[in-house]
Amino acid sequence: MSTERILVRGSPLQAGVIGAYLASRWLGPGRSLELAVGTEDKATGSFATRPSVHRFHAEMGLPIDQLFARCGGSPILAAETRTADGAAVQLPFSAFGVPRGGVEFHQYWLRASRLSQQADLTEFSLSLALQNAAHKPPLAQLEQLPVDFGIAFDRSAYGNALLSFAKAGGASVIEASSEQAQSASLVIQCSSDAQAPKWQGQELNIAQQSGISGLEWHALSSATRRFANLAAPLSDCVPEQAEWTRLALAQRERMADMQELLNIEDPLASTRPALQRKAEVFAACGRIPTEDYEVFTPPEWLAALWARGVRPRRSDRMAERLTDSQLLDWLDQLRGQIASLTRQVQAA
């Protein structure tokens, strides 16, 4: 039986993320994994992930709390980005307020803001309150709170930790310029240009993403995870290649929608159908339609649409089931609870 050999080409961090996952979820008898680690990665500093980092590492059997301590971890409760004109935007991973009776919180807020002056919608986000607090709560405490969070690691330490994990799992690191690094049953490489993600023949290209914190990690981890979940003999996997590419392209479209929303002058005039639909439906009634294979959560879309000045013309009629006083009291209580919880977390 011939050995299947996967060669991963990339920076230490790219090779680390891909290699660590494949070492634990793909490597086995009759398979080898080699990591051709380049030195071209000039980026330093922090490397942001998204909430799916917990599942990714749990599947690998690499406890997140260990990495957190070793790699200078810090929780992230919202993705950070900037619009074309330089304005900072935070996209919280978890909901604003709490839904009630099947209706999202912002619908109640919209109604309340027509009754009386209300605090900004962002003040009803526990995620944003914690993200912007002077001190981030410890991991153990965050896990008890009703919020999703990713982790920012020191880029270099995280890459090295994952490379070590990959090596311990059976992967080998080779010189990028070596003869060994020229071919394999499958070559996985990360491209930093706008090249489309594609798995065809003996090459699998992961298109890198940037501009929004956490997307670089998401592109790497989701592409690797998807590849592992479509495991098949590398010499006989045409349908799996097509499926991987289809899903990767769909996710790239969702990322491109968000990028355009943050940069286009008038989101309602977008020529991207899914984005235009999101903007139009949100402007009409405050709902945000979703597509298959979304990358961003509904609260992230809400925050981005809000930041770009798209405002619903009305609130959901189901939000009118509360009386005016019930509604205003509830909002007051909720805002107070978020402020109180944030203070408690800070004091702990």
Add this chain to the structure above:
Amino acid sequence: MGANEGKRAINRVVVVGGGTAGWMTAAGLASMLGQTGLEITLVESEAIGVVGVGEATLPHIKNFNDTIGVNEAEFMAATSATFKLGIEFVNWGRKGDSYIHPFGEFGLPNAGVAFHQYWRKFAGRPGVGALDEYSLPVIASRMGKFQPPSEDPRSVMSTYRYAYQFDALQYAPFMRTHAEARGVTRMEGKVVDVTLEPESGRVSALTMDDGRVVEGDLFVDCTGFFGLLIEKTLSAGYDDWSEWLPADRAVAVPCESDGPLLPYTRATAHEAGWSWRIPLQHRTGNGHVYSSQFLSDDAACDTLLDGLEGERLADPRFLRFVTGKRRKLWSRNVVAIGLSGGFLEPLESTSIYLIQEGITKLLELFPANQDCDVEVAEYNRWMDLQFERVRDFLILHYHATERDDSDFWNHMRTMNVPDSLAERLELFTAHGHVSAYDHGLFLVPSWVAVLIGQRVLPSSFDARVSGQADAEVLRHLAGLKGHMEKAAGSMEDHAAYLTRNNMMRAAA
């Protein structure tokens, strides 16, 4: 002045038709929007019979009932309902075959690999058995047992959901009581005329046979196949899908119950279609769906009557339909819900699900005024997607077969299927991977159930399965099967559960 001021507000909804779809819609709107001042009127005529669609349901109906505040025990007793853990398909892959599409998982995933992949590697080995022997709802169904699932995700008892089988002719009155208690006004009579606004072409009023005029801002067409408003008035058009789903007729007849009360529906394939068997508390619902291109009405009726398991309780009733959906389920100020919106044969009990989805989406997008083109477009997009994904899943049942015993099956087995389904089949037959989507009714276990149940075995399996020692996997399979059998055995007898929980309908 606000953006919505000056445009006619929507405060009066008129539901036309009072069958399952009509009363579910009225109950849903009244429960969720009645407190907001929305006036809901339902017009129906006792002189017009109802089709009584959808005696068998999917687990989603429990969410609907819970959301609008229906008490489960009262509902069960009022509609002579039974519980349902899945659907048994007989004679589909080959004559003599039987499998159950369960409302739940197969086995448990291991190291990120779906259970069916492990099963595939060892399928055919002594003692391994069929895939559905690793499904708790299937085992319980075969034993005639029922118990609500556990809320503890660590328990094997949490690996399934349940639905209901009920008497549709009792369900509509039950929903009517619920709706009227929440302020819905019922008007008896036939609609003899529909008035349109001259400029917009929107429906403005209905004229009843006694001369009364019912005005409204938004109209919900629940008039069944007739489509009084959506088609006869607004000519929304129809997408005909009989190219892939050629069954166009059904004949239905109830019979006396015979034998234990089974917690599942049965769908048995015949020469040119299939028959349903739905066990209720007081009777069994039966019907035969067939293609008139391949089978005569008389032959279809004979097949149905020959297969009855108890004394016939009524004369056979024939229905004609064209499989497909309206091009626009929401047109101007008319929303079509139920059979007026489209028809997909009840092979997977999707009729009431599609009604429920229509109501839910209408509630989510409920417009403030007549300026609602965006909401209408989004509603139609969403419902089109739902219908199309159900359609593909239904086509699979007919296409994934080895049957060659009739012209009908030869046609179905060899026809071209939609690209979306062809690609899905190609992926699965390679190494057992299932293409998943986020928005659609049927999830991965459902596709696996039907594909494997109808002998579409992947040529190989997920490569990661080979990473585990055979003996270890076989031990795991045996242990899991035993565990599930024990869990199912500990459940209560289905009929005994209904009785103990006061869910049996009192004798008339």
